[in-house]
Amino acid sequence: MKLRGxxxxxxxxxxxxxxxxxxxxxxxxxxxxxxxxxxxTTYREFSLGFSLTPALIILMLIILAYLITRKMYVVIxxxxxxxxxxxxxxxxxxxxxxxxxxxxxxxxLDSRRFQDYFTWLLALLTVFEGAALIHWILLPLGxxxxxxxxxxxxxxxxxxxxxxxxxxxxxxxxxxxxxxxLRWGLGRVRNYVKVI
Numbered sequence: 001m002k003l004r005g006x007x008x009x010x011x012x013x014x015x016x017x018x019x020x021x022x023x024x025x026x027x028x029x030x031x032x033x034x035x036x037x038x039x040x041t042t043y044r045e046f047s048l049g050f051s052l053t054p055a056l057i058i059l060m061l062i063i064l065a066y067l068i069t070r071k072m073y074v075v076i077x078x079x080x081x082x083x084x085x086x087x088x089x090x091x092x093x094x095x096x097x098x099x100x101x102x103x104x105x106x107x108x109l110d111s112r113r114f115q116d117y118f119t120w121l122l123a124l125l126t127v128f129e130g131a132a133l134i135h136w137i138l139l140p141l142g143x144x145x146x147x148x149x150x151x152x153x154x155x156x157x158x159x160x161x162x163x164x165x166x167x168x169x170x171x172x173x174x175x176x177x178x179x180x181x182l183r184w185g186l187g188r189v190r191n192y193v194k195v196i
Contacts, residue, residue, distance in 0.1 A: 010066055011113050015120035017059040017104050019128075023153075024052040024097035026160060028090070033159035046156050053096045060100040063107050075106050129154070 031046040067076055079099050086095035108117055128150060135151040138144075145151075171178060 010063075010107065010111060011116035012120040012124075013059055013062055014104050014108055014117050015124055017056065017063065017100055018121065019124055020052045020056055020059070021097045021101040021104065023048060024056060024093060025101075026157075027052070028093040028097060031160050033156065033162070035155065035159045044156065044159070046160055048153070051093060053093055056096050056100045060096065060103055063100070063103045066107055067103070067110075070110055072106070072110065075103075079103055079106075 026046045027048045033044050033046065034041050035044055036042075064076060064079075079102055082102060083095050083099040086098055108114065131147040131150040132154040135145040135147040139151075
């Protein structure tokens with residue numbers, strides 16, 4: 001009964017952590033995009049303007065507390081090792097964002113609450129898109145919008161994701177080849193797991 005109450009809280013936190021972690025990674029790696037503004041292509045770096053590391057640390061500590069209740073001490077040690085290793089090579093922003101996304105995946109696989117996670121993820125993205133929509137509706141009316149930051153972030157994310165579009169289309173185009181290969185590969189993995 002107590003774990004069910006924790007899971008009700010964990011699903012929205014995992015969704016929030018995934019959004020903030022991806023945004024922090026994009027910001028830390030200074031991903032570039034080339035948006036077209038007024039029929040001219042411009043150079044733009046993805047930048048939030050602030051660090052999400054403190055929020056990610058708080059969310060990561062909550063997920064660590066969940067993993068401690070599940071007695072997943074090896075995962076906690078591995079995540080601490082990854083955090084320290086990435087801290088020395090890439091800095092605190094990348095290390096905290098990557099470790100929080102890693103812990104997110106472990107907690108999601110452990111809890112098996114995929115439907116709740118995706119429901120909360122889509123709800124949070126809907127709120128984000130709604131705030132950007134309010135800005136785009138108020139913009140032609142000449143009203144100053146408090147949601148301009150959301151619209152700018154949406155603009156940047158659109159052009160950053162545009163680079164991935166060909167990679168996302170290729171698997172769909174060749175699914176007729178991938179489907180039998182995936183079925184064969186998953187069958188081999190299942191047989192290997194049964195042997196162990």
